[in-house]
Amino acid sequence: MKRVCSFILVFILSAMGWTAETQTQHHEQKxxxxxxxxxxxxxxxxxxxxxGNVGFHIGPDAVLVIDSQYRxxxxxxxxxxxxxxxxxxxxxxxxxxxxxxxxxxxYFIKFAIILAQDNVRKRMLASPQRILEDYPKRLEDAKKKGxxxxxxxxxxxxEWAKKVKIEExxxxxxxxxxxxxxxxxxxxxxxxxTPPAHTDGxxxxxxxKEKVVHMGDLFFNKVIPFIDVKxxxxxxxxxxxxxxxxxxxxxxxQVIPGHGEVxxxxxxxAFRQYIQALNDTAAKAKSAGKSKDDFLKEVDxxxxxxxxxxxxxxxxxxxxxxxxxx
Ligand SMILES: [Zn+2]
Numbered sequence: 058m059k060r061v062c063s064f065i066l067v068f069i070l071s072a073m074g075w076t077a078e079t080q081t082q083h084h085e086q087k088x089x090x091x092x093x094x095x096x097x098x099x100x101x102x103x104x105x106x107x108x109g110n111v112g113f114h115i116g117p118d119a120v121l122v123i124d125s126q127y128r129x130x131x132x133x134x135x136x137x138x139x140x141x142x143x144x145x146x147x148x149x150x151x152x153x154x155x156x157x158x159x160x161x162x163x164y165f166i167k168f169a170i171i172l173a174q175d176n177v178r179k180r181m182l183a184s185p186q187r188i189l190e191d192y193p194k195r196l197e198d199a200k201k202k203g204x205x206x207x208x209x210x211x212x213x214x215x216e217w218a219k220k221v222k223i224e225e226x227x228x229x230x231x232x233x234x235x236x237x238x239x240x241x242x243x244x245x246x247x248x249x250x251t252p253p254a255h256t257d258g259x260x261x262x263x264x265x266k267e268k269v270v271h272m273g274d275l276f277f278n279k280v281i282p283f284i285d286v287k288x289x290x291x292x293x294x295x296x297x298x299x300x301x302x303x304x305x306x307x308x309x310x311q312v313i314p315g316h317g318e319v320x321x322x323x324x325x326x327a328f329r330q331y332i333q334a335l336n337d338t339a340a341k342a343k344s345a346g347k348s349k350d351d352f353l354k355e356v357d358x359x360x361x362x363x364x365x366x367x368x369x370x371x372x373x374x375x376x377x378x379x380x381x382x383x
Pocket of ligand 1 (some may be wrong): 153155158255274
């Protein structure tokens with residue numbers, strides 16, 4: 058829903074003639090400004106907007122950006138970066154293939170090298186097909202509910218999927234299998250692929266010297282995650298993936314989640330706790346012989362009720378965990 062609203066919002070903003078240039082002239086927050094910039098170190102920032110959180114790092118000669126939100130927000134993202142540096146944006150890393158993290162690629166591809174794990178490219182190139190398979194039903198559901206914003210969104214996406222040529226999709230054009238390093242001045246930037254969790258192409262970006270990690274959607278801070286099983290994701294994999302990252306980052310790291318506010322290692326561990334509780338509850342019910350329907354009817358984790366998205370996504374999380382439980 059948030060995604061749909063943001064499309065509407067950016068549509069209104071662009072209709073009002075809102076551009077990157079006007080962004081750079083007005084740094085203070087305005088009521089219709091989707092962006093909020095948070096300085097984490099001398100050269101590393103988090104940027105909140107309408108979609109997955111953006112991170113960026115200013116090196117001696119160039120800027121590296123993590124995730125690009127939506128196409129219509131991309132000029133504004135660039136404007137925000139230009140409000141703190143005049144160095145050119147040279148690299149964009151995508152943490153995974155979802156539209157709220159890669160939508161701006163179309164804009165960035167004109168000047169940046171786009172990097173991601175192999176499966177991000179594969180999934181992006183396959184996205185028109187996935188839209189044509191999944192969205193007609195979701196469009197019908199939205200029509201039944203009278204949800205006009207969603208109807209418009211699904212119709213536009215279906216139209217796009219019908220028309221787009223594969224070579225027009227702004228997928229990462231440099232990809233890696235398990236790990237990739239970029240060196241910018243005295244900073245070593247490590248990009249790690251993790252076991253399937255949110256999707257099967259999740260990449261985590263760790264700034265070794267600055268001690269900042271961008272988790273992509275491996276981490277939703279105080280927000281119930283989306284586990285994209287169709288996109289190769291896994292409820293159990295989330296645990297393995299987070300543990301892999303925890304074993305490689307220092308205790309005093311700053312953590313940028315895919316969604317929610319920047320936090321520290323305790324915030325990440327609190328999210329891991331949720332994933333653990335989810336998997337444990339599902340495994341217990343399954344081993345006690347409970348059917349999936351009965352489990353889904355009664356499953357509840359009251360400690361997480363105040364997390365954003367509980368009513369929308371918790372049951373989907375529980376279903377994924379039940380299906381995978383032994
Ligand atoms: Zn995602």
